[in-house]
Amino acid sequence: MKDLFQEIWESIQRNKLRTVLTGFAVAWGIFILIVLLGAGNGLMNAFMRNGDEFASNTMAVYGGYTSKPYEGLQEGRWIELNDRDITLTESAIFSDYVDDVTATTTKGPFVLVLGDRHVSVDVCGCYPKLLEINKIEMLEGRFINPLDMQQKRKSIVLSASHAQQLMNGGDDYPSLIGKSVSWNDNVWQVVGVYKTDESTQRVQDYVPLSTFQLIFNEQNYEDEIIFTFHGLETEQENEQFERNYKAVINKSHKAAPDDDGALWIWNRFTQNQQMNKGSGIIRKALWILGVLTLLGGIVGVSNIMLITVKERTQEFGIRKSIGATPGAIMKLIIAESVTITAFFGYIGMVLGMVACEIMKHTVGESSLDMFGENVQVFVNPTVGLDVAFGVTLVLIIAGTLAGMSPALKAARIRPIEALHDTK
């Protein structure tokens, strides 16, 4: 091994400028590959973060406007979800697939007051189960519990950002638990603080749905029914389920079973599936783009190796005349090619990773306002060890390919002809 590297070193020494110029192309190719992958990861991480606030196997159901007349009723009728829909969702009809069912209603903005501090908030009436379904992370205290629901207590769970504003920017959440906050004439007791998801501005404070319905005199009304499910793996299975579900709920609202507008279903599972598929495609496309860029470098390496072989024809002839096998000669060329490719490739990779870090610290957490929601477009645009490993593999393969044709050429050199060159 040491001998091999010494040979390579000697050879590269003799052609420094040429090697560096070619190496630059390889470094550039890998640099581009890493930066592309880093940027792609940034995009996909943002996607994922925007999406992973919810358990991935949930569907959210909203009311809509009927799109066709049915049983004497006109189209364009507004469908309101109610307790019966929850019961239906929980019933035996769907029990093969549906697990937990919950519902929410959101209103706002209200001005929440604590002493001389106040903050404008949306309030969401919900069931205790929302904690798991929406993956809410508690920082202090507890979430809404069944007792709150049963006794219609005026308990409120604040988001950390609202809590901070009520505490003049502080984050001593424990001191807030048990305090009373008020909006209009309603006085609420803070029972918990949950972590605000930075990626969305849809920040709400949670209260028991039963209390909420009482205050607004909206018994038997929900904005949104959310349920978790299992056993629906393919897109077709999901579609089939959604169709059946709509038919049942539509009917209970006297809407046509096949009316597509009466209910809106947001299936986070299929959405995630599509997103994963999409990110897989993006990743593949970026690799292809990067590898194509790299190809220029590889052709360059192949070229200088060809020139090298030509220049060293006589030397290889001598080596063969004293007992070098074709394999030994090939090894020499391919090892040199891989060394050049890998060395400059790693330089490119390190520079690319530095560039990714710079990206991370400049545009790394940038977000866009889209459809009234704050959506992150870039999160942690860096590449991981898996990419470093992948790139290493690519470099070794690339170096071998680049060296292959020159190496074969060198191996085929016939000693007498090579030695003839001098005479």
Added chain:
Amino acid sequence: MLIELKDIHKTYNKGQPLHVLKGVDLEIGQGEFVSIMGASGSGKSTLLNILGILDNYDEGTYYLDGQLIKYLSEKEAAHYRNKMIGFVFQSFNLISFKTAVENVELPLFYQGVGRKKRREMAMEYLERFGLADWALHYPNEMSGGQKQRVAIARALITQPRILLADEPTGALDSKTSVDVMELLTKLYREEKVTIIVVTHESGVANCTDKIIHIKDGIIGETTLNEQHHASVFGTDTIIK
């Protein structure tokens, strides 16, 4: 017999086919010191390249130490060249970016001998040829005679059965030529190395025990020269 050639034919097919060897029969025994003489273009180098397995032949048989040298793969050929044959060229054919000692140890590298052992053996050979001080010099820093002695050291380091030399003195002045021929003679006398020298210098041929003449692609007369009187220029002289 160490070397047995029977009815060897060789034709070069570059453009005009050129029938160079037209049925060479030749036997050379272990420990012989032989020279091959002939006019320019008579096929001396061609014959020596075939003997050294650097080139192949079209017809006939070549037995080297009882082994038929025909239809060898490149790998087998490399193996024989490495183990059995040492080659010395008119133009030295040292690797220019390697020092003398590195050049000498290279055949051992292809035998898989370790670095340290290799270096030791190479130094030993250089010392024996009076080149110890030149071990770390590059070929272009050495005189022709020194280079040729490095080349001979490289050819001998694997302790081959045969040393083949194609006009080893062709690029040297007469004084250095004498030195090189004395070295070869010494190797033949003291180490019983089988040596075959191609030359068209009668002085060089006169150093050998047997002179084989090649003419028109076949072996002509073979002169026994144990008294070394063959040269018209007298004993132990090399005239340029």
